[in-house]
Amino acid sequence: MEWLTHSQTGFQQAARYLLGMRLTLVVLQLMTIAVAETMVTLAHRAEALIVCLTYAVAATLSWLWFTRRPPRSTAAVTLVLTLDLLLIGAWLYLTGGYTNPLVSLLLLPIAVAIILVPLGQSIAVTVAGVSIYTFLVLWHTPLTHEHHSANLAQLHLVGMWVTFAITAAILLLVVGALARRLRQQQSQLAEIRETRLRDEQIIALGLSAAAIAHRLGTPLNTMTLLVEEMKSTVTGESYLADDLSLMEKQLGLCSGHLQQLSTAAMQAKTSQLETLTARDWIMRLRESSTLLWPGAAIEWRQPFPGCQVAVDATLDQAVLNLLANAVTASPSWVAISAREGIGGRLEMIVEDHGDGLESTLAGALGEQVVSSENGLGVGLFLSNATIQRLGGTLKARVTAEGTTMIIDLPIATDSNRYQGRST
Numbered sequence: 001m002e003w004l005t006h007s008q009t010g011f012q013q014a015a016r017y018l019l020g021m022r023l024t025l026v027v028l029q030l031m032t033i034a035v036a037e038t039m040v041t042l043a044h045r046a047e048a049l050i051v052c053l054t055y056a057v058a059a060t061l062s063w064l065w066f067t068r069r070p071p072r073s074t075a076a077v078t079l080v081l082t083l084d085l086l087l088i089g090a091w092l093y094l095t096g097g098y099t100n101p102l103v104s105l106l107l108l109p110i111a112v113a114i115i116l117v118p119l120g121q122s123i124a125v126t127v128a129g130v131s132i133y134t135f136l137v138l139w140h141t142p143l144t145h146e147h148h149s150a151n152l153a154q155l156h157l158v159g160m161w162v163t164f165a166i167t168a169a170i171l172l173l174v175v176g177a178l179a180r181r182l183r184q185q186q187s188q189l190a191e192i193r194e195t196r197l198r199d200e201q202i203i204a205l206g207l208s209a210a211a212i213a214h215r216l217g218t219p220l221n222t223m224t225l226l227v228e229e230m231k232s233t234v235t236g237e238s239y240l241a242d243d244l245s246l247m248e249k250q251l252g253l254c255s256g257h258l259q260q261l262s263t264a265a266m267q268a269k270t271s272q273l274e275t276l277t278a279r280d281w282i283m284r285l286r287e288s289s290t291l292l293w294p295g296a297a298i299e300w301r302q303p304f305p306g307c308q309v310a311v312d313a314t315l316d317q318a319v320l321n322l323l324a325n326a327v328t329a330s331p332s333w334v335a336i337s338a339r340e341g342i343g344g345r346l347e348m349i350v351e352d353h354g355d356g357l358e359s360t361l362a363g364a365l366g367e368q369v370v371s372s373e374n375g376l377g378v379g380l381f382l383s384n385a386t387i388q389r390l391g392g393t394l395k396a397r398v399t400a401e402g403t404t405m406i407i408d409l410p411i412a413t414d415s416n417r418y419q420g421r422s423t
Contacts, residue, residue: 011077014116015066017177021112021170022059022084025105026052028166029091032102036095040144044094051091058087077113078121082128084109089132097140098133101160104167106133111175115182217258224251273312275412278346279304281311282338288316289323296327301337309346310412315390318383322350322394322405325380329354330402344411353402 029052036042062080071077085106092100106129113125231244282304289298326334330352341347384394392409 011066011070011116013181014178015063015070017173018066018112019059019063020173021108022055022062024166024170025088025108026056026059028102028105028162029055032095032162042095043142043144048091048094051087051094055087055091058083074117074121078117078125081109081113081117081125085125085129085132089136092136093140096142097136099140101163103133103136104163107167108170108175111171112178115175115178216254220251220255220258224248224255227251273310275308275310277306278309278338279306281309282336282348285316285319285323286336288320292320292324293327296331297333298323298327299333299335301335304338305340305346307340307346308412309409310390312390314386318386319348319407321380321383322407326350326352326354326403326405340411341408344413346409346411348407348409350405350407351402 029048033042033045033048033052037045042048065071088105088109092098092103092106095102097103110122110126110129113122117125227244227248231241231248234240234244282300286298286300289296323334323336333353335351336349337351338346338348387394387407387409390409392407395406395408397404397406
């Protein structure tokens with residue numbers, strides 16, 4: 001498979017517009033010859049028709065070249081546009097030179113060059129166009145061997161109007177379309193750049209978390225061995241045995257969290273996704289939240305949708321981070337609900353009665369690391385980044401009654417296991 005560079009893709013997309021422009025010029029030249037023949041007898045009609053045919057063939061070959069094997073360098077594009085100027089100049093040379101009202105068609109290849117090629121090469125194309133116009137002023141063949149002053153004057157005036165209208169239309173359709181496509185590509189590049197910067201921040205945080213998890217593994221194992229040894233030496237002191245049992249459970253819980261962290265990192269690295277129903281996924285989150293916050297007043301509003309979703313451990317952790325924020329802000333009441341939205345989306349809603357996010361953060365939710373009194377301030381940022389990585393969005397609504405977090409995720413289908421997932 002042959003990979004195309006960004007410039008090659010742009011030339012490939014511009015080929016259709018260039019073909020349309022060139023064929024329009026050929027048709028305009030043929031129509032001009034036909035109209036002129038009704039009023040005067042052209043001196044070089046056959047030669048002008050041959051140039052039109054040559055231009056049409058060159059336009060078709062250039063289109064095939066750009067679409068099938070787009071050039072790797074802008075120099076080739078500059079040469080093709082210069083060839084356009086030469087063919088247009090040759091046709092003008094045979095049809096009156098600079099007195100031909102269609103002489104302003106020389107501006108079209110220059111306009112395209114300004115968009116497609118760098119400044120230095122576009123200047124070269126412009127100089128070539130001015131040189132061809134100057135040549136037509138100094139040397140050109142007469143339009144007719146006969147004297148038809150009145151007819152020539154009328155033909156020139158009509159031709160000026162037609163040339164202006166056609167040039168304006170071509171500039172609007174061809175050059176305008178190319179400019180809009182370039183603006184779209186620039187917007188896409190800016191979005192990709194922002195996503196890349198955000199991913200680099202996530203990778204840095206992930207590497208730090210993995211390093212900390214690795215360093216914590218050895219002391220936890222040491223503490224587990226010490227607890228087991230202390231339990232074997234404690235006799236008759238039930239309160240110490242109970243404390244050691246509780247410590248052993250807590251150490252086991254810490255080891256389990258570290259294991260989950262390693263598993264989540266591996267799944268994120270290999271992009272492994274698990275497809276299951278939204279009901280089963282939310283029930284799994286409910287089980288995890290019960291283990292983490294057994295005394296929290298969390299209301300799970302059933303029924304939950306039965307649609308399919310593709311999730312991984314990082315998404316579970318992202319939702320649990322949001323739930324932890326809600327439980328911390330509103331220990332007395334937190335509500336979880338889910339519904340199928342329009343356009344094949346799943347909406348998961350987390351509501352609480354706490355102070356929640358400040359209104360200043362609601363507009364740029366999770367776009368940057370924020371300060372936090374109870375934590376490191378990265379939970380919301382990582383949750384939003386994880387949800388976006390899997391094709392979803394995170395929105396917040398802050399009112400006097402509390403905060404509502406809306407997690408919008410795509411629904412998995414058989415043809416596309418994960419709609420909207422970014423690659």
